[in-house]
Each structure stands twice: as structure tokens, then as C-alpha cells.
Amino acid sequence: MQDNQADRVDAGKGNRERSIGAIIAETRHLTADQVENVVAYQKKHAVRFGEAAVAMGVASADDVIFALAQQYHYPVAFDEQARLSQELVALSKPFSRQVEAFRDLRSQIIMRVDPSVEGERRPLAVVSPEVGDGKTFVAANLAITLAQLGSRTLLVDADMRSPRLHEVFGLQNAAGLSNILSGRAESQVIQQAPGVPNLFVLPVGPTPPNPVELVERPAFGLLLNELISKFDYVVVDTPAAAYGSDAAVIAARCGAVLVVARRDESRVKALGQLTALLQQTRSKILGVLFNEH
Template sequence: MARNKTTSRSKRHLIAKKDPKSPITEQYRTIRTNIQYASVDQAIRSIVVTSTGPMEGKSTTTANLAVVFAQQGKKTLLIDADLRKPTAHYTFQLPNTFGLTSVLTKQAELMDAVHMTDVENLFVLTSGPIPPNPAELLASVSMEYLLKEAYNLYDFILFDTPPVLTVTDAQVLANLADGSILVTSSGTTDRDGAIKAKEILTSAHAKLLGAVLNNKKADKDTHYYYYYAEH
């Protein structure tokens, strides 16, 4: 189990980029290591990050994990697959005229839609224009083709997806990816909700690697992230 210090003001901040030597970043690296050793039979190259509900820190977790994977020297692609409330273009200060939806609807090629970032080895595919049918797009054959192409171009792929209890998008992608991580928040996520989210992912044949618990107070000034892997 790894612990990760943070404060509410670090929400959506790229602490792993801004302060790579901080204890918080070190804990993101610990999570990275746990992911890499979560499977002894198959190398994990794609991860879906989801949550039970909104405002639990899934996008912050995804972005910082992408940074630490890139810092390890892996050519990393973060795909903003939250086609309802995308945030990656804000986090990385990127345009969002074209993105995932553009590629899935064949309005753009993957390589043309992907953005380089100022973090070496880190690339971002923003959401693109928000569509009227997110779940259908993510479940399309085009999504399977996109993932196959991405495997040929990148070492590691992370999907930021909508909360699993609200829509089916995360289930669809979790079935395609090598593993999934569930982000929860202390004081926000209830136990029944977390159990239900796990059941939904399991029923979708997703390989749930573990969970991240955000905002767990250890004392009056400190918050932690916890991560555990299920083997």
C-alpha cells in the first residue's frame, strides 16, 4: 500500500511535473510500480482510470500517473475518454478542436490528433468535440482500431473515463484495456457505492488492479492517497 500526500489545492495540478522530487510524486511512482507488477502473466500496457462518482480525483490521478510513466522513459499516451466532462485539455493547456471523437468518427488520423506536451515522452489525445452518443462511440469498432494503432505507437496508454456508477463508458473501455483502477474519495464515496462499482467492472470482464483512496485525513493538515493492488 502506498501513501500520497496532497492538499485540496492540488486538485488537477500536475504535481508530478511541477515537483518531481516531492513525496506526493514519489507515491505516484509507487502506484506506477504496483501497476507494473500487478500481473506476472502479461505486461500491462493500457489502464482505464474511473471513479464511483464525480469529484473523486480520477482525472488528477490519471494525469499524474501519465507524467510518472513518461518520466520513466515510457512513451505514454493519455486519452481523455470522458466524453461528457473532459478535463485533459484544461490540465495540459491544449486545444480541443480535434481529439478522440474526431478519430473515432474518421475526421482525423490518430497521429494528427495527438498533442505533444512539455513533459518528455508524454502525449495527450484530448476528447475532441463532445458527441451526443459517447457510449456508442467508445463501443465502436473504430475504438478497437484506435487502441491497436496506439499499441504500435506508444509504450503505455491511460484512459480517463467517466464515473462507473453514472454511465456505461468506463465498462466499455475496461473490457478493452489490460487493467482498470477505481478512484474513490474518503468522506464522499460510500462503501455500497464502491462495492457496486467493483461489481460493475467485474461483470464487464475488467481486470480491476486496485483502488486509489483520495482525501483520507491522517491529521488536521495532511491528506493521503492510498493504493492497493488485487492479485
């Protein structure tokens, strides 16, 4: 990511061949004199072009992030910020230490749920003991980082108790999973996530009075099998285990599960009860994540 005097390169080259400075200069419509001044500042203070441009007030930190994203083909969502929640740090802060932790998590998930390995292709349920542990935050950002690799990724909101994914992504929730499971889906219910070309979202739809019964139906398992055959990864958000047996039922249908707990907040007893319950199902526990967000 180091940039230097070679910032002024042929604008006809692809983004990967262009420096961060060249992308910033084009994005901000910098004049030749402005570029010369930034380069002079860069040399004098031994900093990168982006840092120099921000210091001189001709570019913003968001401009630098955008340039990095363009060069390394990482989707960012500055144009969608008004619609998207700030929880989507993988889009708004793609090069932060927080998002680097999500990339580490992504690597661990890929090693355990590899879509190219026979028998390993399965949906991933994200579960947590209590409300507010951050499972929706984790599920959404994990799905984004998977999609950023170019993998077709589907994020399913199966939290029919307190659904949030449609709010987080700024999507319509008129129809979704509950319509499919109740046999009332009359139109396309999977939506493209704004700002991420390879990410799709299946919202809950109308909140049903019988959520447990819906996910216990064979139709839910059949739906997941169909979805995993069409997407590289399927990440499923679930209700908190405190609501009832929904999370365990969904995890059993998925076959793979990631447990989320909040550091210094989640109760050890509740976490132990949840993991013990999951061990009684057919689901494979991939790990326990302690959320500090």
C-alpha cells in the same frame, strides 16, 4: 542528494556528475563571493547547499527543485506553469511526499502491466464511481511519472461527458478522440504534453451527443490496440460511473483498470457497485486507490 564544499565543480561535466550547488550557482549566476558565503553558512549551520542558498536569499525553493530535477533527469515545468494546472504535482512538486506516492503507484502498475511481458501489454483505464473523485488528477500524474522513466506514454481523454485533460495540460481541443471514432479526423490529433518529453495526450475533441455508442464501436477497441503497439503505456481517463455505462465499456476495451475513490467522500455502495460491474467485464482490476487530494 547531499551537497557540500564540492559544490564548485567543473561546469563542463554532465548534470549527473555535478552537485546541486554547482547547478544552482550556474542557474542563479552566483558570484564567487556569493558561493563562498553560502558555503560558509552551510558549514556553520550543517545544512545542504540548497538550504543555505534559500536561507540567504540568493536562491528559491524552485531553484533547488530545478537543480534536483536536472541532476536526476526529472522533467519539471516551471516555464510552463502559466499553461499547466496546479493539479500536475508530478511536474510542479516532483520531490514531494504526494508525488512519491505516485511513484509507488507507478511501481505497482509496472509490475502488473509490464510492456516487455507477452500478454501483459494493455491500456489502463482509470475509473471512479462519482464526479470529483480525482480520476483525472490520478490519471494525469500517473502518466507523467511513467513518462519520467523514459517510457513513451500516451494519455487518452475518453471522458466524453466532462473532459478536462486538455484544460489541465493547456492543450487545444479542436480535434481528438471523438473525431477518430466518428471517422472525421482530418489531422494529427495526438499532442505533445508541454514539459514532459515522453508524454503525449489525445484529447476528447468536440463533445459528442452519443458517447456510449462511440466507445462501444469496434473502432475504439481497434484504436486502443494500435495505440498500445506504438506506446509503452496508454493511460485512459474515463467518465464517472455515475454518468452511465461508459466507464465499464471503456475498461472492458482496455483490459486493465485502476479504480479511484475519494477518502471520506466516495460512497461504499457506489464503489461496490462499480467494482462488481467491472468484474463482469474482461478487464483486470489492478487495485483501488483512495485519493486524499
